[in-house]
Amino acid sequence: RKVHGLLKKIFFWFLTNRGHGPGNWRAVPTNTGLMRCSKSCRLRWTNYLRPGIKRGNFTEQEEKMIIHLQALLGNRWAAIASYPPQRTDNDIKNYWNT
Numbered sequence: 001r002k003v004h005g006l007l008k009k010i011f012f013w014f015l016t017n018r019g020h021g022p023g024n025w026r027a028v029p030t031n032t033g034l035m036r037c038s039k040s041c042r043l044r045w046t047n048y049l050r051p052g053i054k055r056g057n058f059t060e061q062e063e064k065m066i067i068h069l070q071a072l073l074g075n076r077w078a079a080i081a082s083y084p085p086q087r088t089d090n091d092i093k094n095y096w097n098t
Contacts, residue, residue: 008049010034011041047090054086058095066092 010032025038034041047053058066062084069080075096081089 004049007034007044011045011049012051047088052086053088054084058087062087063095066096070096 011028025042027038028034028041029036029038036044065083066080069083073079075093077089077093077096081087081092084092
């Protein structure tokens with residue numbers, strides 16, 4: 001938990017205050033000393049550390065929406081994840097496959 005909070009602060013500070021912009025993930029490990037590749041930093045932020053991500057069980061409404069959207073869109077998890085905005089595509093994919 002302590003490391004999780006520290007990473008969140010580092011990523012958030014770096015992406016908002018350093019002027020590197022939210023799309024420049026190559027600069028994050030180089031300028032923060034993190035021993036991760038840029039892809040790992042981006043995925044960690046996107047799937048776990050980004051503010052506003054909803055954790056925990058899916059609601060009945062979210063489950064129905066996922067079932068409906070999966071029937072329409074297939075396994076396009078990123079497209080499905082754009083409808084319940086607090087959930088990541090990875091969360092939705094994992095829900096569907098369990």
